[in-house]
Amino acid sequence: MSLLSAIFLIPLLAALVVLCIPRNYKFVIRLVTLGATLASMVLALALFAKFNDAPVENGFRFNYEKEWVHVDALKLDIGYHVGVDGINLGLIVMGAIVAFAAACVSREIKRLEKEYYLLLLVMTGGILGAFASLNLFFFYFFHELALVPTFIMIGVWGHGENRNYATFNISVYLSLGALIALAGLIALYLQSGANTFDIVALTKAVKAKPLPLAAQSLIFPLLLFGFGILVSLWPFHTWAPLGYGSAPTATAMLHAGVLKKFGLYGLLRVGIPLMPDGATAWLEILAFLCLGNIIFCGFVAMRQKDLNLLIGNSSVAHMGFIFLGIASLTLVGVTGAVVVMVAHGFLAALTFGLSGALREQTGTLEIEKLGGLLRQIPFLGAALVMAMLAGCGLPGFANFVGEAMVLFGSWRAFPLVTTLAAWGALIIGAVYMLRAVRNILHGPAKPEWAALKDANAWVKTPFVLLLAALLLLGVWPRLLTDKIQPSVAGIIAMAETKTADKATRSGEVKKAAGEIKHRAVQPR
Amino acid sequence: MNVGLEHYLTVSAMLFCLGLLGVILRRNVLVIYMSLELMLNAANLALVAFSRFNENLTGQMMVFFIITVAAAEVAVGLALIVALYRKRQSAHVEDLTSLKL
Amino acid sequence: MEPTLSPAGYAALTILLLPLAAAVIALVCPRRDPESTANRSIGAIALGFVLSLGLFAFTGDKPQEANFNWLSVGDLHVAFGLLLDPLSKLMLLIVTGVGLMIHIYSRGYLHGDRSYSRYFASLSLFTFSMLGIVLANNLFMMFVFWELVGVSSYLLIGFWFEKGSAADAAKKAFLTNRVGDFGFILGIILTWAALGSVNFTELAGSVELGGRLADKAAGFSVLAEPLGKIFNSTGWWIIHPNVLVTLVGLLLFMGAMGKSAQFPLHVWLPDAMEGPTPVSALIHAATMVAAGVFMLCRIFFLLNIPGSHALEFIAWIGGFTALLAALMALQQNDIKRILAYSTLSQLGYMVMAVGLHAPGPAMFHLTTHAAFKALLFLGAGSVIYACHHEQDIWKMGGLRETMPRTWWTFRWGTLALCGVWPFAGFFSKDAILASALEHNNIPLFVLGVFVAGLTTFYMSRLVLVAFCGQARSESAGHAHESPGVMTWPLVVLAVPTLLAGAWGIDAYIAKALPSEHPPHDGGFVDNLFAPFNHNILAAVFGLLAVVAGYKLARALYANAASDPLPGKIGFLANLARDRFYFDELYGWFISVTQETLAKVADWMDRWIIAGLLVRGTHGTTELVGRVLRLAQTGSLQTYAFLFAAGVVLVLAWQLVLNSPAH
Amino acid sequence: MNASLIVLELAVVLLGLVVLVLDWFTPAQDRRTLGYGAALGIGVVLLYSFFAFDGRDPLYAFGNAYVLDGLALWFKRFFLIAALLVLIMATEFSNRFETGQSEFFALTLFALAGMMFAASANDFMLLFVSLELITVTFYVLVSFLRRRVDSLEAGVKYLILGALSSGFLVYGIALVFGAAGTMNFNELADKLTNNAALSHKSLLTTGVLLVLVGLGFKMAAVPFQIWAPDVYQGSPTPTTAFLSVGSKAAGVVLLMRLLGTAIPDLAFTLERLLMVMAGATIFYGSLCAIPQRNLKRLLGYSSIASAGYLLLGFAVMNRAGSSAILYYLAGYLFTVLAAFTVIAVVVQQAGEEDISALAGLSQRSPLLASSLTLAMVSLAGIPPLAGFFGKFLLLKAVIAEGIRWHAYYWLFAVAVVGVLISLYYYFNVIRAIYWSKGATDLTPIAVSLPTKFVLGVCIVGMFWLGLNPDGALEMAVEAVKVLKLAS
C-alpha cells in the first residue's frame, strides 16, 4: 500500500474498527477517530514534505495502480489509480488537516456517537480518496462515498428548524450535480475512444487525438454545471448556506472546507484540459456567473441574521474567486484559484468550527442576541476576528495570496468582471465580516453571556492548527505555488491547444451533426 | 364471402373485447372472473383457428394447456373469493379498497 | 533569486522584523506580564530607531535593494523586497522616532488598562506594517503592508471595543480605507498588466525608457482589447492612451485617498479619534495617514507620465480637502477632533503639493507635520489625561497655569502648525505655497493661503479656550501636570518642531525625488531665511494669513465663556460644526445603494432562487407525485381500466404511431 | 431428449413435495425446522448447480422447448439464492401464519420451480405454463394471511389483474403463433431472419406487444404497474420480498429471451416503446413514492422505479445493457431482501407498517438499523454498495447509446431525475431510523440467528457487488452471451 493510499485508507479502516467497538465505549471510539485522522494528517504532511523528492511519472508522483474491473466484452476498464501533483497535493494535505480538526470539534456530539464517528471517518476517507484518485470512476466513487455521510449527518445530528428541508435540499441538489457530472464523465469515457477512466491515459489519448468538437460542446457544459452545482455556482447555490447552517460543526467544516472543492478540482483536472474547445465559450459565461457568487451572495450575506448563514453565504461568495481564476485560464489566475481552494478549505473549517464552538455555549447563533463576547472569550473571539479578516482577504492569510493572484490573472481576460470581483472581495466581504465582528464580539457585554467560558487547550488545538496553516501559507505562499505552478502550466498548455480554427470547426460540427442524424434512423 | 381465418379471428377479438369490457365494467368479482374466462376462451378460439389454418396442432395443444391452467386458476380464485367473502360479506369490488394510494 | 544582503539590508530587515517579533510574542503569551510586553515593544522600536539613525547617517544615498522571492507564478513576480533610499530612510526615521516617543508616552497614558499588553501588541503590529510600507520595494508588497496598516489601525481604534462608538469607528475606518484600497489594487493590477512588473525600480526604468504605458499599442492591448471583448467583439470600445495613464494614476491615488483621508474618503479620520490618544498621535497624525502621501511620492513617476492628467486631479482634491477640513475644524469643540481636522487639512496640503508636481515639499511637510502633530496630539492627550478624560475645550481653560510643560510644548506645536517663522511648519508650508505659485496655479495658492489663515484661527481658538482664561469645569480646575513618562516625549518632540524646518531635510529629500527647483542647502542659518529669498511672495502671504487668523481668533475667543461664532454666522457655523453633513449624506447614500442592493439580493435569493425555483421545483415534484398516485384508487375497476388503457396505448403507440412498415 | 437437464427444477419440486409430506408427521411446534430444512435443500441444489453445469454451451431438451445455457443458469442460481433467503425469512415470519406453515414453504418451492422453468423457457408454451405456475402460486402466497383482510384483498387484486394479464399474454401468444406458425423461440428467430415479410406483420407485432404486456405486468412496468403497490402492501412480508425479487426477475429473464432469442431482428422496433416505458416507469415509481408512509407500499413504488431502471437496459438492447440488467438485479436481490427482512422484523414488533415504526430502531437494534440503512443507500445508488455499480452500468449503457441517438440523453436525464427523487424517500426512511424523537418504545429487539444470517448474506452481497464487481460482471457478461445482441 502506498503512502498516498494509506492517507485515505486509514480512516476507512478505522471506520471498520469503530463498527466493531460496542457503542458504550464512547471514549475509545473517539480515540480511534482522533488517532486515525491524526495519522492521516501526519502522513499527508509527510507526503507534502517528500513531494519534491518523489519521482515523477506522467506528471504525477506517488503513483499507485491496480486493476479493478476489466471486462473486455463490455470494453469496460476501471482501475484503481492514485497519485498527486501540485494541484491535488495541497487539497489532500488541507483535507487531512481539516479532517483532524473536524474530529477534534466533534466533542459536541452527544447522541449516537458510534454512528457519527463512523460516518465522519467514511467521509474523511471518501474526501481524501476522491482527491487522490487519478481514475475518474474512483474519483466519483469516493466523492459519493463522502457525500452520503454528509446528508445523513446533517439529517441526524443537525441543528435548527429547517434541518429536514436543508437535508433534502442538499441531498437532492448535490446528487443532481454529481449525477450530471457523472454523465459527463461517462460520456468522456466513451467519446475519448480510449475506453478508460484513467486520467493519465485519457490525457494521453486526448493529446494524441482531441475529442470531437460535438462531443466537447456536449460534455463540457455537463461537467461545468454538474461540478458547478457541487461547488454552489450561482444560481445553484442555495443549498449551501442552508445546509451548512443546519449541519453539525464537523460536517460543515469537512464539506464546506474540503469536499466542496471536488467540483472545482474536477473542472480543473478534467473539464478544461480535455475539452479546450468546449470550454472556450463557457468560460466567459462562467466568469459572469462567478459575479453572482461574489457580488450577489456577498449582498445576501450582508442581510443574514444568523452567523452560520452568513458564513455559509460568504463561503459561496469565495467560490466565485476560484471560478474566476479558472475561467481566466491564465497561469497566474488558475494557480491563484488552486491556492484559494486550499486557503478557503482552512478558512471555512475555521469559521464553521468557531461558530460551532460558539453555538455549543450560547445555544444560538443569532447575531442580534449575541454581542460583546470578546471580553468573555478572548481566544475564540480573537480567532473569529482573524477568521473574519482572513475572509475579507487580509494579507498575511493564505486567502489574500490566492485572491490577489486570481485578480491579477483574470484582469487581462475579464477586466470588468475582475473590477467587480475586486469590489466584492475588498468591500462587500469586509462589510459583512466586520459587521458580524462588531455585532457579535464588540460592543457592551451582555449579562446573559457573562458565564461563557473560553476555550481550553483541547478546544484550541484545531483552531490553532487551522490558523497556523492559513498564516503559514499566507506568509510563505511559495510552499504551495511552486508545486502548483508546473501542474497548472501543463493544464493550461492543454487548454490552449484548440483543435482548429473556426472555419474547419463549423465544418466538422456540421459533419458530426449529419453523422448523428444518419445513425439515428439506422436500425441495428 | 368465404369464411376464413379473418372471420374466426374477428369473433375471437370481439369476444376478447367483450370479456375485457366485463372486467372493466362489472363490479361483482365473480362476474369479473367470468369475464376473464371469456377472454381466455377468445384466445382459445384464436389459437384453434390458427392451428387449423396454419395446419399445426401446436395451437390446439396450447389450448389444452390453457384450459387446464384456467381450471386450476379458477379453483384457486374461487377459493380466494370465498375466503374474502367470509371476511367481508361482499363480493363487490367497491368494498375492496382498503389498500390504496 | 536568493538575496545577498548588505549590512544595511540586514539592518533594515531587523528594523522591520523587531516590532513583528514583539507583537507575535505578545500574542502567543498574552496575559503573563503586561509590563514586559510594553518593554519589548518599546525596546523593539527603540532599537529600530537607533538602527534607522545609523542607516541615515552611515549609508550613502545610492538606493539599495534586497529581494526575496516571495511569490513567482507565470509573469507575476513578487518579491519580499526592501528598498533603502533617502525617501525610505527619512520615513524610517520619522516612524521609529515619533513612534518611540509615542510608545513611551503610552506607558503612562494607558497605565492600568486591563488590555495593556493587547495595546502594545497592536501598536507593534502597526509599527511593523508601517515600516513595511516604508521599506517595500514593490507595489504588491506595499499593498500587503498597506492592508496590514489598515487592520492594525482597526484594532487600535477599536481598542476599547466595548464602547459602541469605538467599535463603529474602527469598522468605519477599515471600510473607508477598503474603498481606497479597491482602487489601489486595481491600479496595481493595471500597472502590472501594462508594464509587466510591480517593482518600483523596474517600473521607473520602463517608464523612463519611453514607457510602454504611454505607448499607444500597449495601451490598446492592455485595456481596449479585453474591454472590447466584453462589450463588442468588433472593438468599438477604444481607450485613448492618455485616458489609460490617467486612469492608472487615479486608481493608485485612490489608495492614498483612503489612507490619507482625502475627500471624499475623509470621513473616517475624525471618528478614529475614538481610539486612545497616543494612537491618534501615531497613526492618525504622524504615520499611517502620511502613508498615502508617501506612496504618492514613491510612485510619482507613474503619476507624472506625459499625457497623464492625474496630477491635476490630485492637486484639486488635496486643495479641496485642505479647505473643507479647515472649515470643519472651526466649530469643533472636542480637542482631539480639532486636531483631527487639522490633520486632514494638512494632509490636503501635502496631496496638493504632490499634485503640483512638488513631491519634495510634500514629503517635507509630511516630516515636519509628523513631529508637530504628534506633539500636539500627545499634548492633547496630556490635557485629557489631566482633566480626567474630558475632551471638550469649553470645559477646560486656565491650563497654562497648572500644566506648564504641556502648555509650552503645545504652544510650540501650535506655532509650527500655523506656520510661524522660524518653526518647522513655516518652511514646509511655504515650500508648498511656493510650488503653487511657481506652477502658476493662483487659485490653489490663494486657497492655500486662506487655509493657512483658517488654520491659525482654529488653533488659536483651541489654545485660547483650553489653556488661557479661567477653568470652566471642576476637572479642569483640579488638573495638574502629567507624569514625566508623558511629558518628556513632549519635550523631545518639541525639538524637531522648532528645528526641522531649517535642518536641510528638504535637501535630503531632493536626493530621492527630483525637484523642479534646486533645494537650499546652505547650512542652517542660510536655510532659515531661504524661503524669503526663494519666493518672498509666498512667505509673506503665508505670514500675513497667520497674523490675520490670530487677530480674528483673539478678538473672538479671548476670555470667551462660550463660542460666539454661531451667534454671528449661525447657519454657516452649524454647517461647519456638523461637518457639512457628509456623514449623513454617506449614510443616506449607502442605505439607498448598498443596503438596497443587499435587500434586493436577499429578496431574490430567498424568494426567487431558493423559493420559486428550488422550493417550487420541490413542491411541484411532490405535487405531481401526489396527483399521480391518485391513480392508485384501490378500486379494481379503475385498475382494470388503467391496465386496459395501458395496453391500448402501447399497441397504438407501436402499431399506429411508430410503425415504419405501414 | 435430454431430460436430465431439468434435474435442478425436479429437485426443487421434490423438495416441495417432501415438505408437504413431512408436514403430516411433524408436530406443529417443530414445523419451523421444515423451513430451515427446505432452505438447506435449496442450498444444496444451489451448490449442486455449480458442480453439475457450467452453462458454457446451450443445452436443449424437450424438443428445444427447454434450454440450459448461461443465462438460464445465472437466473436459476439467482432464484435459488432469493428463495433460500426468502425461506429463512419466511420461517422467521411463520408464527404469523395461523396455519399452513409448511404449505407456505412448499408453495415457495413450487414458485421457485416455476421461476427456474421460466429461466429455461425456450418456447411460448413453456413460457406460459411456467409463468402461470408462478402466478397461481403467488395468488395463494399473497393471500396467505387469510385472517387479514388486507392480505385477501391483495390476493383478489393480484388474482384479477394477474388473470387479466394472463389473458393478454395468451392472446398475444396466439397471435404470434398465428403469424409465425411456431411457438419455439429459435424457430421464430430463424423464420424472422429468413422471411423479411414476417417481421413487418402487424399480427406478429401485436402478438409480441401483448406478450410484452404480460411480462411487463410481472415486472411491474408502467403502464402495467398498477397492481404492485396494493399487492406489496397487503401480502405477507416474505411473499412481498419474493414477489419483488423472484417474480420481477422471472419477467426480466423472459423478456430477455423474447427480445434476445425469439425476435432479435424485430426487437429494435421496440426501442422507442421501451425507452418511453422505462422513462415513465422510473417517473411513476419515484414520484408516487414521495408522499408514501407505508413501508411496504413504499418499497412497492420503489420496485416500480427499479423496473424502470431495468427497462433502461432493455431499451439500449445491447450486451452492455443486458449485462447491466443482470448486475443490477443481483444487487437488487440482496438489497431488497435485506430491506424486507428488516421490515418483517420491525413490523412484527411494532404491529404497524407506517414509517414511524422505524423510530428508535437505531437504539433498539443497530444491526437492523444499519442493514436497512445500507439497503436504502444501495437502492438509492450510492457507492460503495451494489446499487451504485448496477445503476452505473445501466446509465453508462444509456449514455453510450446517446452517441447513436440523442434521445438516449433525455432518457438518461429522466433516469437522473428519478434517482434524485428516489433519494428523497430513501433518506426519509434513514431519517426515520436515526432521528427518532417520537420514539417511545426503546426496548431492544432480539434478532434471531437465521435473520442475522440473511442480513449478513445480504450485506456481504451488497458490499461484494459494490466493491469487487469484476467477477460478478464477468459472469453477467457470460450469461448474456447467448442473446443475439449488439455488442
Added chain:
Amino acid sequence: MTLPDLLFYVFAFLTLLFGALVVANPFSRNPVTSAMFLVLTICALAGLFVLLNAFFLAAVQILVYAGAVMVLFLFVIMLLDLKEEQRRKINLFGIVTGTGAVLGLGFLLMRTIWAGELEQAGNPRIIGDTKALGFELFTKGQFLLPFEIVSVLLLVAMVGVILLSKKELK
C-alpha cells in the same frame, strides 16, 4: 354459402350474443344468469371448435369448462348466497372511458386482423381428434414438459384451495 360457413355465422352470433349477455344482461344482474350464459357461450364456442376440426378440444371445452369449471362457479355463487347485484350508482365516466378503451383495443385488433397479411391454407388437413393430440402430447418433448409442469400447477391449486378455504384451526 356452404353449410360450414352458415354454421360459423350461427355459432359466431351465438357466441357473441351469449358473451354479451354474460357481461351485460339488461334483464338480470344476477351472477347466476351470467354464469348460465357463460356456459352457453362455451357451448357455442365448442361448436366453432368443431367447425375448425378441433373435436377433442370441443369435447374438453364442454366437459371441463361447461361441466366442471362452470359448476364450480355456480357452486360458489350458491355457497355465497349472492343476491342480485344491487344497482349502485352508475359511474358514467367509468363506463364511457372503459368502453372507449375497449373499443380502442377492438379497433387495433381488427386493424391487425384485416391487414391482409394472413396466410391460410384452404383445405383443412389436420384433424384435432384425441388420437392426434395424444400423439402430439406424448411423443413430442416440447409438450411433455409443460404437461408435467401443469401437474405441479394443479397440485399447487389443490394445496391453495385447501389452505384458503379450510376451517380456521385454533
